[in-house]
Amino acid sequence: MAIRTSPNQPTEKARPAGNPRPTGKKRRAVVAAVLAAVLLAAGGATAWWLTDGQDGARPLTTEEASRLALSRFTLYGASPVQVALTAQEGDGMVVEVRGVVDYRTRHAAGSYLVRGPAGTVDQGLVVWDAGGLGLAKAPDGAAGPAWEQADHVPRSGWSSRAYGTDPLDSGLNLLVQLGADRPDNPLLLAQSGPRRLGRDTIDGRAYDRISGPRPREAADRDTAASPLTYWIDADGGLRRVTMRITGLGTPTTLDLRGQLAGAKLPEAPWATAG
Secondary structure (H helix, E strand, O other), X not given: OOOOOOOOOOOHHHOOOOOOOXXXXXXXXXXHHHHHHHHHXXXXXXXXXXXXXXXXXXXXXXXXXXXXXXXXXXXXXXXXXXXXXXXXXXXXXXXXXXXXEEOOOOEEEEEEEEEEOOEEEEEEEEEEEXXXXXXXXXXXXXXXXXXXXXXXXXXXXXXXXXXXXXXXXXXXXXXXXXXXXXXXOXXXXXXXOOEEEXXXXXXXXEEEEEEOOOOOOOXXXXXXXXXXXEEEOOOOXXXXXXXXXXXXXXXXXXXXXXXXXXXXXXXXXXXXXX
């Protein structure tokens, strides 16, 4: 299996902020309204906090809600941010993406790798934004970080498309929208039903594991659960997000690994022709 691609000339509606796409810390996070939109875009996500840490789940304290409300703003301020995505695509296939996201422009670039039971199936470069993604092969003899290699791929070299509902697309779509240019309202956020599930350590640092706001369209908000789980530190830094997709036992994992000062995203995919 390889990442789905479409011809180099996608419809204008499917282009990222002007072009292509691929086939195939100090504060907190997630406004209910924004998340609802993201969840709809993710398509098919299903609840999971009730099956992970159910016994210890409880409503957030005021302090925890404040940190959650600040996390997206903290992430925005850390741009550009190193990111990693791991998604199960069925039939034993795993897709990994390593890249950089600039939350000020909502542009991202990196590399992708598709692994199957017998080894590597496909690999290349990927760019994505709020509208979709584009894939390309790395230029011959290319060296250096993937986002630098992507700068040497012309606009015509990208195979681009709009997002679908598979785990890779849902994860990339969510990943580029996590940062926000202002904190969320902690009172409204707390009312939308996030729960503290427990406490974990990642790379030697402690994080509260918190389920996201519950879907607003759910018939019973008291029993509905969020498909998203967040790991947030004492400063409101967002370190990890997992997302459950209907029909898949393993969640898509998004890791946020801190600022990468000096990273410059490629211009070709989004530059205006002319």
